Amino acid sequence: MLVRKLEDVKTVEWGNGLSRRFLLAKDGMGYSVTDTVVSAGTKSLLEYKRHLEACYCISGRGEVVDMAGNSHVIEPGTLYALDQHDAHWLIAWPEEDLRLVCVFTPALDGDEVHSLDGDGSSHY
DSSP, rough: OOOOOOOGGGEEOOEEEEEEEEEOOOGGGEEEEEEEEEEETOOEEEEEESSSSEEEEEEOOOEEEETTTTTTOOOTOOOOEEEEEEEEEEEEETHHHHEEEEEEOOOOOSSSOOOOOOOOEEEO
């Protein structure tokens, strides 16, 4: 059995916020669980070429926008899943940080971060 507390998990500055990584590949579960904070007022072009991801919003507000321009409001109680390795914009509205519980498969190694300075989407 694995039991972890927020203050004990690996924390990574992922590019526009923090990712607290509760489960990693080394744990042998086959997926990762993160508690991710997206900094208020940020906009990130993301794409996961090796992972599928589902995110459940527990606080804050923002939106996820696909590459066709379809926008979906993200607020507490909303889940979105990137089931096709979808490139997308993740936008945290300026009033407060957006906080998401995310599941990745396959599992993250733990040190992955985004490079948001280049052209195109950041991926790992």
